[in-house]
Amino acid sequence: MQFTTPLLHGKLIRRYKRFLADVTLDSGEEVVAHCPNTGAMTGCAEPGYEVWLSPSDNPKRKLAYTWELAKTFDGHFIGINTHNANKLVAEALDNKAIAEFSHVQDWKAEVTPPGADSRFDFCITTAEGDAYIEVKSVTLLEEGKGYFPDARTTRGAKHCETLGNLAAAGVPATLVFCVQHTGIREVRIAEHIDPNYAAAVRVAHDKGMQIIALGCEINEQNIKLNQSLPVIL
Structure with missing residues (x-):
């Protein structure tokens, strides 16, 4: 970007x-x-x-x-603008730069799945059908580890609940942590900040929701996703 x-x-x-x-x-x-x-x-x-x-x-x-x-x-470097996280993922989807989504044929932004009451950042189309992606920007660094969220988020927990239900029903669903901090080398759920969100993530993951973290290269001219990072639940 x-x-x-x-x-x-x-x-x-x-x-x-x-x-x-x-x-x-x-x-x-x-x-x-x-x-x-x-x-x-x-x-x-x-x-x-x-x-x-x-x-x-x-x-x-x-x-x-x-x-x-x-x-x-x-x-x-830290990407302050949280809106850029979605732009980065959209660009990577277009360029097939994310290994997990290299099979994407098309995508739409801000889509509510049938029967759901939450709108997600992306609906991607593959040969197997539709799948849904929710993107979160990660910038909190503590002792060399990245954490999300940095504040309590009822909305984030609700998103995870819906993503988990989609996955349990056979619809692929993914939570993407877009890490806009070059000092972060792994991502963890900030249970010490929002235990309810942490519980929602784990329940959704148990139901089949995929979780990936993507690191960024950042400088004064551009930002781009350039690596996968481990997620520790």
Whole structure:
């Protein structure tokens, strides 16, 4: 996924009110950027981090900048924009870059399966029929391990319940962890943050829901999925 315009570099002053971040650009100008991440962002928003913003010339936007990337004091890149996780998976589906989905013939975004009450990120079409994918962006790093979620998520638990029911009924269903943090080498379920979500994932997995984690290569020009990572349940 190539950034459509060159990103602007700066230093993070603070993130606040969930959707706002104050940044000092290299020019010395202080700007307010939109933060496209509603999670806790633990370890992702430390004052002094290098950050990169995408500019917008849309006059209807309240804020002219979107916070896209951060770089930790250890030199790891983080994809801040959670919306990019779906874009990365879509690009990989088009390029057949994910081994587990190399047989995909077509896909649609934001689809509710027949008889279900949850909408999923992707419905993929294969020679065997339809299958469903839900994508989650992972950025929480603790002691060298990646965790999801970074905050309680009732909606995420409901998604897992539905995916598990689909799998039990013979419809392939997959939970994809898109890891937008170059310091993460494996993914675990954050039971210490949301035990209900952890239980929902394990129940769904027992019913046949597949779980995969995909790591990213991240730099100032682009982000792309480049490796599979182990998932520890």
